[in-house]
Amino acid sequence: MLIDSWKSLKTANTFKAYVNKMLKTKDLEKKILLNLLEKGQRPVVKIAEDLGVTRQTIAKKIEQMRTSGLMLSFFPKMEAEILGLSIQAYILMREDPRSELRKETEEIVKSFSQVAEFQRIFGKYDSIAKVLVKNNKELTDLVKKIHDLNGVKETETFIVHSTVKDCPEDPIKEALA
Numbered sequence: 128m129l130i131d132s133w134k135s136l137k138t139a140n141t142f143k144a145y146v147n148k149m150l151k152t153k154d155l156e157k158k159i160l161l162n163l164l165e166k167g168q169r170p171v172v173k174i175a176e177d178l179g180v181t182r183q184t185i186a187k188k189i190e191q192m193r194t195s196g197l198m199l200s201f202f203p204k205m206e207a208e209i210l211g212l213s214i215q216a217y218i219l220m221r222e223d224p225r226s227e228l229r230k231e232t233e234e235i236v237k238s239f240s241q242v243a244e245f246q247r248i249f250g251k252y253d254s255i256a257k258v259l260v261k262n263n264k265e266l267t268d269l270v271k272k273i274h275d276l277n278g279v280k281e282t283e284t285f286i287v288h289s290t291v292k293d294c295p296e297d298p299i300k301e302a303l304a
Contacts, residue, residue: 155178155180155184155188156188156192156197157303158178159174159178159185159188159189159192160192160197160198160299160303161300161303161304162174162177162178163201164296164299164300164303165300167203168201168203171185171186171189207259211261212259212260212261213260213261213262214259214260214261214262214263214265214266214286214287215257215258215259215286215287215290216257216258216260216266216284216285216286216287217255217256217257217258217284217285217287218255218256218258218269218270218273218282218283218284218285219248219251219252219254219255219282219283219284219285220232220252220253220254220255220256220273220279220280220281220282221251221252221253221279221280221281221282222253222254222278222279222280223277223278223279223280225278228277228278229253229278231276231277231278232254232276232277232278232279233245235276236254236256236273236276239258239269239272239273241258241259241260241265241269242256242257242258243257243258243259244256244257245257252283256273266284266286270282270284
């Protein structure tokens with residue numbers, strides 16, 4: 128497991144180095160990304176006008192950034208509560224250290240439609256899932272399913288009372304600036 132983590136870290140660092148090198152040497156890509164982050168998904172022709180280049184250049188650069196893995200997707204930011212998902216919660220999990228059980232847990236937790244994010248973390252807990260659900264019953268049922276998994280030893284759930292800031296793009300904008 129330590130070797131897998133080292134390989135992942137090495138791959139991530141190599142990718143970060145590549146991205147940093149690319150972003151340092153290619154100002155146009157930075158400007159395109161900032162334009163998209165600040166103004167949403169806009170027509171390519173409007174981005175081209177803002178940046179003073181052709182629409183073909185912008186389309187080619189966006190496709191290159193998607194192919195390289197730098198840009199993962201265009202996804203609208205929506206208000207979950209309006210769609211009936213009135214409860215947001217974080218479920219922290221302590222897991223069995225055996226990698227085969229962790230893999231099994233990952234695959235099952237990823238398959239739950241209520242799980243918006245699932246991450247491995249350092250500290251008292253091994254992983255955290257951000258979930259969006261309609262009501263307390265749905266949350267309770269989901270927590271029970273997670274708690275019943277072979278690899279999960281303990282869970283602790285935190286229900287979000289209110290959101291003060293939700294701008295995951297801010298650190299990315301800062302890195303691009």
